[in-house]
Amino acid sequence: MPxxxxxxxxxxxxxxxxxxxxxLTLEQLTRALDPGSTRHPxxxxxxxxxxEAIGWPLVTERLDGQVRWKLLEGFRxxxxxxxxxxxxxxxxxxxxxxxxxEGTELHTSLQSxxxxxxxxxxxxGLELAQQLEHTFSVGLGPHxxxxxxxxxxxxxxxxxxHKLRIQMRYDSASRGRMTRxxxxxxxxxxxxxxxxLVGYCHVRxxxxxxxxxxxxxxxxxxxxxxxxxxxxFDAFVEDSLTVMRGPRMTVExxxxxxxxxxxxxxxxxxxxxxKRLSKGRMQMTLSVADSREVVxxxxxxGSGVKVVGPDxxxxxxxxxxxxxxxxx
Numbered sequence: 001m002p003x004x005x006x007x008x009x010x011x012x013x014x015x016x017x018x019x020x021x022x023x024l025t026l027e028q029l030t031r032a033l034d035p036g037s038t039r040h041p042x043x044x045x046x047x048x049x050x051x052e053a054i055g056w057p058l059v060t061e062r063l064d065g066q067v068r069w070k071l072l073e074g075f076r077x078x079x080x081x082x083x084x085x086x087x088x089x090x091x092x093x094x095x096x097x098x099x100x101x102e103g104t105e106l107h108t109s110l111q112s113x114x115x116x117x118x119x120x121x122x123x124x125g126l127e128l129a130q131q132l133e134h135t136f137s138v139g140l141g142p143h144x145x146x147x148x149x150x151x152x153x154x155x156x157x158x159x160x161x162h163k164l165r166i167q168m169r170y171d172s173a174s175r176g177r178m179t180r181x182x183x184x185x186x187x188x189x190x191x192x193x194x195x196x197l198v199g200y201c202h203v204r205x206x207x208x209x210x211x212x213x214x215x216x217x218x219x220x221x222x223x224x225x226x227x228x229x230x231x232x233f234d235a236f237v238e239d240s241l242t243v244m245r246g247p248r249m250t251v252e253x254x255x256x257x258x259x260x261x262x263x264x265x266x267x268x269x270x271x272x273x274x275k276r277l278s279k280g281r282m283q284m285t286l287s288v289a290d291s292r293e294v295v296x297x298x299x300x301x302g303s304g305v306k307v308v309g310p311d312x313x314x315x316x317x318x319x320x321x322x323x324x325x326x327x328x
Contacts, residue, residue: 009033009161010047014056015105023061023070033158096138100193103146104153143193144213153188155218156197160185165202165223171214178216179203184225187233188212192242198233200225207236209245241269244291251294252308253284259304268297283308295320 016024016032024032026041048069052058057072095114101107146153159166165184172179182202189196194211201208239248255263257280264274264282272286288294295316298305307314 010051013047017071023068025066025068100143103150152215152218156185159220163224165221165225167219169216186227239289241288241293244293246289246291249290249310250287254306254308255282256304259301
């Protein structure tokens, strides 16, 4: 089993143990992680051993004839770390960076951790943190919020950890209607201000990407799955300019001098190649998925960009620009 799947499951186990002061039996842990599961506790024992091996203080106690697993008493009262100004700045900034993940278990845990760090700081440390917030600010740009999708995210996370297929109701943007899908959930992916589920869709018979906010309900099944050995997540998403997928195409753009001055300092896509032209102009070549994203991205540069190729993209940009003009 891939290490990332084990990590998700072990994080869930730690979360359940943190919430229990009396400790949990193997049977209680199994029910808490996966209600109705009948799987063998051997896997759970391996997870507990792995958690203990990386330094978490696990202990067992016999209560009413049952062995209970728990975290060592007082583990929450570990002495506060001494934070340097740069470390404090990093934590302060990260509080803002995780804001788009509000509604997920990761956001809740990180907020709790940073709240405890703040509580342990001296008055002088708190003053420094406030100063740093006025010194180093983060602009998140457009992003989605997941406060009302917590249950969906939690069920998907559990399904990924247990490698179980899910059934879901999905509000398809392309079809414009609600659809029912059976999906083998591979990974949750945060990109461009949004959270996406990448998994194998048994309706389309291929790996697909689903926007989490469009998933209206999730029902776990008892059907196990395995991620194919040939599936490469990084390769699956590398062609997308942001998140949309499609056939790969080579795009060649030419920027005028004023636009090139600020375009050249940013990485728009890992495949981009830049070439200086005469009179301060610049040529950019990149290999990306052919999607509506690319058209909108090109139009965002206004008259400062010219599409050299391919012809299909140049035509699509012209048509979209014409529609925009006619709508004014």
